[in-house]
Every structure is written in C-alpha cells, then in structure tokens.
Amino acid sequence: MSSSYFDIDDLPGPSNRRNTNREIYISAADSGYGASVHSDEDPHKQQNDPNSESSSTLLSPGSVPSMPNLFTGRGVDDDSTQRLLQFQIQQLHYNENRTALGRAITTVMNILKELQAMNHSWPAHYPLFGRSSAPPTPEEDSANRPGVRRAATEIPVSPSRPNGKAKEEALLTPPSPTDVPRLMSSEISHEFNVLKLDLKLGAVSPAQLVQSLEKSAVASLLDGKISQALKHLLSLRDRIEDTSSKVLITGDLNAGKSTFCNALLRRNVLPEDQQPCTNVFCEVLDAQVNHGVEEVHAVPHGSTYNIRDERTYDVFSLAELERLAVSPEIYVLLKVYIEDKRPPEESLLRNGVVDIALIDAPGLNMDSMQTTAVFARQEEIDVVVFVVSAENHFTLSAKEFIWNAAHEKAFIFIVVNRFDNIRDKGRCSRLILEQVSKLSPQTYNDSEDLVHFVSSNKVPINPGDGGDDDGDDDDNDGHGGNGEGNDDLADFDRLERCLRNFVLEKRAISKLAPAKTYLLNLLGDIEALGSYNEEVANAEVDRLKQELEQIAPVYETTLANSLHVSEEADSGIENTVTTVYEHTRSKLETVINDIGNLNYVDYPGLLFVYSYASDTRDAMLVTLQQSVLECEEFARKKTTAGFNTLKAMGLQHFDGTSYYTEKIFNNSLMFSRKRDLLARGSVSADVEISDFFDLDQSEMLSGMGMSLTLATVAGTGAFGVPTTFYSSIASATSLIGLKNLRNWIVPALSVALVAGAVYFVTEIPKVVPRKIAKKLHRELEAVDYVHSNSERISSECRKVLRFPAEDLRRAFQSMLDEQASQKMDRTKQIGQAQDALKYFTRLHKESTNNRAMISKFDLESIPETMGEVE
Numbered sequence: 001m002s003s004s005y006f007d008i009d010d011l012p013g014p015s016n017r018r019n020t021n022r023e024i025y026i027s028a029a030d031s032g033y034g035a036s037v038h039s040d041e042d043p044h045k046q047q048n049d050p051n052s053e054s055s056s057t058l059l060s061p062g063s064v065p066s067m068p069n070l071f072t073g074r075g076v077d078d079d080s081t082q083r084l085l086q087f088q089i090q091q092l093h094y095n096e097n098r099t100a101l102g103r104a105i106t107t108v109m110n111i112l113k114e115l116q117a118m119n120h121s122w123p124a125h126y127p128l129f130g131r132s133s134a135p136p137t138p139e140e141d142s143a144n145r146p147g148v149r150r151a152a153t154e155i156p157v158s159p160s161r162p163n164g165k166a167k168e169e170a171l172l173t174p175p176s177p178t179d180v181p182r183l184m185s186s187e188i189s190h191e192f193n194v195l196k197l198d199l200k201l202g203a204v205s206p207a208q209l210v211q212s213l214e215k216s217a218v219a220s221l222l223d224g225k226i227s228q229a230l231k232h233l234l235s236l237r238d239r240i241e242d243t244s245s246k247v248l249i250t251g252d253l254n255a256g257k258s259t260f261c262n263a264l265l266r267r268n269v270l271p272e273d274q275q276p277c278t279n280v281f282c283e284v285l286d287a288q289v290n291h292g293v294e295e296v297h298a299v300p301h302g303s304t305y306n307i308r309d310e311r312t313y314d315v316f317s318l319a320e321l322e323r324l325a326v327s328p329e330i331y332v333l334l335k336v337y338i339e340d341k342r343p344p345e346e347s348l349l350r351n352g353v354v355d356i357a358l359i360d361a362p363g364l365n366m367d368s369m370q371t372t373a374v375f376a377r378q379e380e381i382d383v384v385v386f387v388v389s390a391e392n393h394f395t396l397s398a399k400e401f402i403w404n405a406a407h408e409k410a411f412i413f414i415v416v417n418r419f420d421n422i423r424d425k426g427r428c429s430r431l432i433l434e435q436v437s438k439l440s441p442q443t444y445n446d447s448e449d450l451v452h453f454v455s456s457n458k459v460p461i462n463p464g465d466g467g468d469d470d471g472d473d474d475d476n477d478g479h480g481g482n483g484e485g486n487d488d489l490a491d492f493d494r495l496e497r498c499l500r501n502f503v504l505e506k507r508a509i510s511k512l513a514p515a516k517t518y519l520l521n522l523l524g525d526i527e528a529l530g531s532y533n534e535e536v537a538n539a540e541v542d543r544l545k546q547e548l549e550q551i552a553p554v555y556e557t558t559l560a561n562s563l564h565v566s567e568e569a570d571s572g573i574e575n576t577v578t579t580v581y582e583h584t585r586s587k588l589e590t591v592i593n594d595i596g597n598l599n600y601v602d603y604p605g606l607l608f609v610y611s612y613a614s615d616t617r618d619a620m621l622v623t624l625q626q627s628v629l630e631c632e633e634f635a636r637k638k639t640t641a642g643f644n645t646l647k648a649m650g651l652q653h654f655d656g657t658s659y660y661t662e663k664i665f666n667n668s669l670m671f672s673r674k675r676d677l678l679a680r681g682s683v684s685a686d687v688e689i690s691d692f693f694d695l696d697q698s699e700m701l702s703g704m705g706m707s708l709t710l711a712t713v714a715g716t717g718a719f720g721v722p723t724t725f726y727s728s729i730a731s732a733t734s735l736i737g738l739k740n741l742r743n744w745i746v747p748a749l750s751v752a753l754v755a756g757a758v759y760f761v762t763e764i765p766k767v768v769p770r771k772i773a774k775k776l777h778r779e780l781e782a783v784d785y786v787h788s789n790s791e792r793i794s795s796e797c798r799k800v801l802r803f804p805a806e807d808l809r810r811a812f813q814s815m816l817d818e819q820a821s822q823k824m825d826r827t828k829q830i831g832q833a834q835d836a837l838k839y840f841t842r843l844h845k846e847s848t849n850n851r852a853m854i855s856k857f858d859l860e861s862i863p864e865t866m867g868e869v870e
C-alpha cells in the first residue's frame with residue numbers, strides 16, 4: 001500500500017505547511033460534491049464543514065495555477081503544481097464517490113423502509129438455507145397442506161429458478177414436487193449478512209430457532225433487523241459526510257491498546273497498567289479543536305457532548321485521566337485534547353490532512369456491557385485498529401468482533417502487540433496470519449500493509465510530553481529502547497506509515513469503503529430476500545389460485561346438494577305427514593262407522609239396563625280411543641322411518657365432518673301430551689232415557705208390527721193392515737165405532753202395552769248401542785273428531801321431522817358459509833400475494849441494479865494523470 005499518488009512527506013513546507021495544507025485539503029473536500037447531512041453538535045466536524053464558494057474557486061480549472069502560491073507562499077515549480085493539481089483531482093474523485101455513496105445510502109434507506117412496510121402487511125418469508133434430511137413432523141406436514149395457515153417454515157418454492165448468483169442458488173435449493181420446507185443449515189445461514197437473525201438460546205442453533213418460530217415472529221425479528229440497518233445507514237451517512245476520521249483502537253483486555261495509542265502519540269497520555277485499566281472510552285483529539293488547550297472533557301452518562309456547552313461535560317486536567325479512565329459508573333466518554341508538537345508528517349493526530357480521533361476502547365471481555373458497547377461503537381467509526389496480544393492470539397470475543405466488523409469494513413488494521421515476548425516469532429506470525437485469513441480475507445490479502453507485529457512498549461516516548469506532565473521519563477513507562485529496540489522501532493515506524501497511509505491517504509478505502517461494503521452486503525441480503533420472496537409469492541399465487549379453482553366448484557356442488565336435499569327433506573316430510581293423516585282419517589272413520597254394530601257388552605237384563613247403556617258407551621269410547629292409539633303408533637313408525645331417511649341424508653353428505661352431529665330419535669316421546677278430544681272430555685256421550693227408545697219410524701214399525709201381531713193374536717185381528725201405531729188406533733176407532741171401541745179398547749190397549757213392553761224389553765240390547773253410537777256420531781261430528789285427530793297426529797309427525805331436516809339445512813349452511821368464506825379468503829389472499837409478488841419482483845430487480853451500480857464505485861482508482869507523477 002504505497003502513497004504513490006500523494007505523499008505527504010513531499011509536500012512543500014515546513015513553515016505554515018500544516019495549516020495551509022489543511023486549508024487546501026478541506027477546500028477540496030468541500031468542492032460542492034458532497035451531500036449535506038451535517039450535525040451542528042460537533043464543532044470538530046463543523047470546523048471542516050464545506051465552504052462551497054472557496055472550494056469551487058479552488059477547484060475551477062482556471063484557478064489551479066494560482067494554487068501553489070496559496071499553498072507554499074513561494075515560487076511555483078512545475079512539479080509541485082502538478083502534484084497539487086493531482087491532489088485536487090483525487091479529492092474530486094473522492095467527493096464524487098462520497099456523494100454517490102450518500103445517494104446510494106438514501107436509496108437503500110428508502111428500499112428498506114418500503115420493505116419494512118411490506119413486511120408488516122405481508123410478512124416476508126425468511127430464507128431457510130439448506131435442507132434437513134429428517135422427514136417432516138406431522139405439524140409441518142399439516143402446515144403445508146393447502147388452505148392452512150402459513151408457518152415460518154412453509155416455503156412453497158416453485159420449480160422455476162431465476163438466473164442468478166451463487167447466493168441465490170444456495171437459497172433456492174432445487175425444489176422437488178414433494179418439496180417440504182426445511183431448516184436452514186447453520187453454516188449456510190451465514191449467507192445472510194446484515195439481515196441475519198442471530199438468535200441465541202442455549203445450545204439451540206439459530207436455524208433451529210428460526211424454524212421453530214411463527215412466521216409473524218420471524219417477520220418481527222426481521223423488522224428489528226431492518227430498523228437496525230436503517231439506523232446504521234444513518235450513521236454511515238453521517239460518517240461519510242464527516243470530514244474527520246475516527247480510528248477505534250480495540251482488542252482484548254491487556255493487549256496493550258493504551259500503550260500502542262501512547263506510542264502513536266509518542267506521549268504517555270493514556271493510563272497503562274498490567275491490571276485492566278481502561279474502563280471508559282477515551283477519544284484522543286488534537287487540542288487545536290479545543291482552542292489549543294490540553295484537557296479532558298468527561299461526558300457523563302445520558303449527556304450528549306457538545307464542546308460549546310460546558311453543561312454537557314466536566315473538565316479535568318490530563319493528570320486526572322488515569323483516575324477517570326477507571327470510572328465507568330460516572331462517565332461514558334472521555335474526550336482527551338492533547339497538543340502534538342511533532343511535525344505533521346510525523347504526527348497522526350495533527351497531520352495537516354484530516355482531523356483524527358483516536359479512540360482507546362475498553363478491552364473486550366472486560367464485561368459483557370463493555371464488550372457490547374465496543375461492538376456498538378465500531379459502527380460509527382471509520383477505521384478499526386485491532387490490537388491482539390502476540391502471546392494470546394485471537395480470543396473468541398476477538399473473532400466475533402472482527403467477523404462482525406467485517407460486515408462493512410472489509411479491511412481491518414491489525415496490530416499484533418507484545419511481540420517482544422515471543423521467542424519463535426516466525427511461528428507466531430504464521431499462526432496469527434492463518435487466523436486472519438479466516439476472519440478477514442481481504443485484510444489477509446493486504447496483510448503486508450494491514451497486519452503488523454510490534455512491541456508498543458519499545459517505542460520511545462517524548463520526554464517532554466509525558467501525559468502526567470511531570471517530565472518523568474523513567475523506565476516505569478516501559479517505553480524506550482533497550483539496545484535491541486532498533487528492530488522494534490523500525491517495525492513500529494513501518495506500522496505508523498502504513499496506518500497513516502490507510503487513514504489519511506487512502507481515506508477512500510478507510511472511510512468510504514466501509515459504507516460501500518455495508519451497502520453491498522445489505523443489498524445482497526435484500527436481493528436474496530427479494531428473490532426468495534418473489535419465488536414464495538409466485539408459488540403462493542399459484543397455490544391460492546389452484547385452491548380457489550378447487551373451492552369454487554365444490555361450493556357450487558354444495559349449494560346444489562343443499563337445495564336438492566332441502567327439497568327432498570321437505571317432500572319426504574310431507575309424504576309422511578299425508579300418509580299419517582290419511583291413515584288416521586280412514587282408520588277413525590271406519591271405527592266410528594262400525595262402532596254401533598259391534599256387540600260390546602252382554603245385556604244383563606232389564607234391571608241393569610242403565611249400566612248396560614253406560615258400559616256400552618264406555619266400551620265404544622275405549623274402542624275409539626284404542627284406534628286413536630293405533631293411529632299414533634302408526635305415526636310413530638312412519639316418523640321414525642322419515643327421521644332415519646333424513647339421518648341417512650346427513651351422513652351421506654357430512655359423515656366425518658363437524659358440520660353434522662348424528663342424533664338419536666326416541667319416538668316414545670311423541671304424543672306424550674294427551675290431546676285427543678275424547679281425553680279432553682269434549683266427547684262424553686252421556687247416557688239418557690232416550691237412549692233406550694228408538695223412535696225412528698222404521699224401527700218403530702218393525703217394533704209395532706211385532707206388538708200388533710201380538711195384540712191381534714190376543715184380540716180380533718182387525719189390525720191386519722199395517723199402519724203406524726197411532727193411525728192404527730184411529731182407524732180402529734173409526735171402524736169399530738165408539739161403542740165397540742169401548743169394548744175393545746181396554747183389552748187392545750192392554751195387549752198393545754204388553755206388546756210394547758215386550759218389544760221394549762226385547763229390543764233394548766239393540767236399541768241402546770244403536771242410540772249411543774248415533775249420539776257418539778253426532779258428538780264426534782260436532783267436534784270434527786276425525787279431522788282434528790288426523791291433523792293432530794300428522795302435525796306431530798311434521799313437527800318432529802322438522803328437527804332433523806333443520807339440522808341438515810344448518811349443516812349445509814355452515815358448510816356453504818365456510819366454503820364461501822374460504823373463497824373470499826383465497827380471493828383476498830391472491831390479491832395480497834399478487835401485490836407481494838409485484839413488490840418483491842421490483843425489490844429483487846432494484847436491489848440487483850443498485851448492487852451492481854454500487855459495486856462499480858471505484859474508490860481506489862487513481863485518476864489517469866496520477867501516473868505521470870511517479
């Protein structure tokens with residue numbers, strides 16, 4: 001890594017060189033190309049803020065010849081003019097890249113915001129990399145059946161595969177028709193970079209955790225990742241807009257970070273100790289920013305530092321730094337302003353090119369809080385200098401830190417310190433470089449410039465610049481030569497040159513490259529996510545359409561079945577009801593018609609004639625009642641048959657579903673409420689005296705005929721002509737004459753009476769049933785007995801059969817409702833999936849295009865004229 005196109009040591013000088021050089025540099029940086037995200041809070045930044053007027057003047061081609069005068073204040077020679085011109089061109093190039101990156105960050109932020117919104121309405125599927133050979137569990141299996149809720153693991157991938165990169169190839173593992181979404185294997189899950197869901201739960205792998213999570217939970221984790229990325233993009237934008245450079249010096253506990261920092265400053269500024277001693281972030285800055293005053297600004301927790309507002313920090317002298325650095329409970333940050341009196345070509349802090357902040361971080365592994373804070377802090381800095389102890393190599397936290405930082409910082413400056421303690425130096429460097437190759441391949445590729453083996457405590461400290469200001473430069477500080485130090489010093493000098501080159505001259509790499517790397521990594525993730533979800537949405541649309549195609553005819557069939565079954569049930573019920581009605585009617589009519597013709601009770605004789613009549617009546621009523629019961633029994637049977645038919649229909653259509661519940665019918669409960677008119681006392685047929693006489697003419701005639709026969713036999717036989725009883729008497733009176741009548745009347749009447757009495761006595765057994773039957777007929781007719789009973793019995797059948805019929809209808813309705821709602825759901829889901837498909841297709845395309853565009857940002861290339869300088 002050489003500074004071939006710009007070597008600060010060759011800058012004209014030395015007097016005023018620092019300031020004029022800075023002026024020119026800053027002016028160039030402010031050439032109007034930059035975006036404009038600046039914070040007012042940090043005057044450190046403000047000092048370098050653009051001044052577009054001066055810069056445009058400086059950078060306009062016409063102004064170039066006058067620059068050397070501005071720069072050196074002495075005569076212009078061609079060489080220096082050309083150098084300055086090249087420097088300006090280089091700056092322009094830097095600014096162009098910076099502006100382009102700023103725009104790219106804004107674009108990617110917009111993409112992320114859209115993705116976040118989409119993830120809310122259509123939870124994005126998180127790619128599961130790799131495939132487990134284990135068969136799916138029943139839950140997974142059912143989760144993949146059509147129509148069921150999508151789980152986190154459900155990834156219907158269509159057989160079509162996009163043209164794509166290896167990453168997509170890995171994501172979209174060849175699907176088979178029986179493709180069942182499976183776990184990602186943890187190693188391939190590393191494919192995701194920024195948006196990787198790094199879940200930790202005991203021994204459970206992140207991949208397993210992701211699989212076990214609900215889709216919505218995964219989406220919400222992704223949402224968190226997107227928010228983090230958005231925040232980071234903001235800080236990246238701030239960083240590239242910030243003209244200063246922040247260098248974080250971090251590493252394991254006691255690796256010698258503070259010693260290394262002091263060696264860079266050639267001053268004992270930061271406390272060093274064999275005990276862990278740096279507990280608070282110490283940011284070392286040029287005292288010029290603080291009006292040339294050396295002091296410490298200690299920023300308490302919760303305060304936002306503003307150099308102009310003394311309420312945001314406490315001021316201490318440098319001597320108190322040792323005490324402050326171990327007080328993490330009070331202060332979160334120590335801003336250490338120091339004078340570096342060395343010339344700019346030697347000083348890193350006051351280099352005349354760009355403002356530098358050296359941040360000495362607490363050691364990793366001090367405690368988890370501190371470690372997390374260091375991790376977080378690395379996000380806002382430009383250059384990571386990782387100090388590793390040559391004795392201990394990389395610890396787990398160190399590896400994790402470097403791996404994490406490599407997301408955006410392809411290059412990490414690695415200082416292998418305490419090298420003096422190593423005997424087999426060759427083996428040590430080999431082992432460490434091996435580790436570096438795995439942790440950060442790009443750093444390894446440039447290891448000559450980026451990996452240094454040094455002994456920081458061997459670097460001599462400027463005696464007059466001791467941090468404690470006591471001028472004490474005894475052996476206690478551990479720095480300084482011991483005779484063998486020449487090699488160490490040479491190594492450290494080389495390190496310094498490389499660091500200067502990396503931080504100052506190759507700012508495009510140290511400052512812009514992290515933003516570029518992060519954007520590329522992030523866009524790679526978005527691209528993978530977009531492409532994957534495009535596939536998922538496509539498959540989802542197909543699946544839903546298929547489901548809808550299946551549901552629609554099913555719905556139509558169910559509707560037709562429902563109508564048919566409903567009609568069939570109704571007509572079945574009506575048939576049963578009509579049959580029962582007809583049967584009851586005909587049965588009762590027959591019984592009632594025949595009721596007077598039957599011999600129910602034996603005639604017990606004249607003395608018991610009344611009880612004969614009432615027994616006969618009772619017997620008739622019982623017969624009638626009996627026939628009603630028979631009709632009810634018939635109705636029960638018919639109803640049971642009807643019920644069974646309806647049940648069979650239910651089972652035929654709904655067996656095994658939850659729509660229909662099979663019921664048991666207990667027909668003995670039918671007609672339990674006696675509603676027969678006889679039972680209600682409407683028909684009583686009370687026995688009356690008239691029930692013993694039948695005055696019907698024909699009956700009378702036959703009765704009288706027999707009486708007169710008896711009378712003739714007993715008298716004259718003059719009543720040979722059959723007339724009515726009374727007319728016979730009148731005729732007899734006229735024929736015989738009154739005189740004769742007197743002679744005949746008494747015996748004739750007696751005979752007639754006797755005959756009547758005989759007739760009466762003998763006819764009672766016939767007359768009574770007849771008369772009572774007649775009376776019953778009348779009473780039954782009066783209450784419309786036959787119809788109302790038929791109606792009562794058949795209505796009960798209808799009522800009973802309506803229940804299973806209603807059950808059937810309800811079952812069909814539920815089924816139809818569900819199918820209709822499935823139809824609606826699918827239609828809605830198709831709309832959503834189509835929107836998602838459109839969105840993710842666009843996202844995929846956009847991220848691919850943006851990624852391709854950003855990857856073309858050539859941060860390192862040197863404008864062609866540079867070649868002429870060498």
Ligand SMILES: Nc1nc2c(ncn2[C@@H]2O[C@H](COP(=O)(O)OP(=O)(O)OP(=O)(O)O)[C@@H](O)[C@H]2O)c(=O)[nH]1
Pocket residue numbers: 252253254255256257258259260271272273274275276277278279361362363364417418419420421454455456457458477478
């Ligand atoms: N032998 C040797 N000792 C060193 C070297 N660099 C630092 N040390 C010693 O290592 C011990 C720790 O040094 P520090 O600079 O305090 O280490 P640190 O990494 O800043 O420590 P914390 O900030 O507390 O994590 C001190 O005693 C140093 O003198 C080195 O290159 N060689």
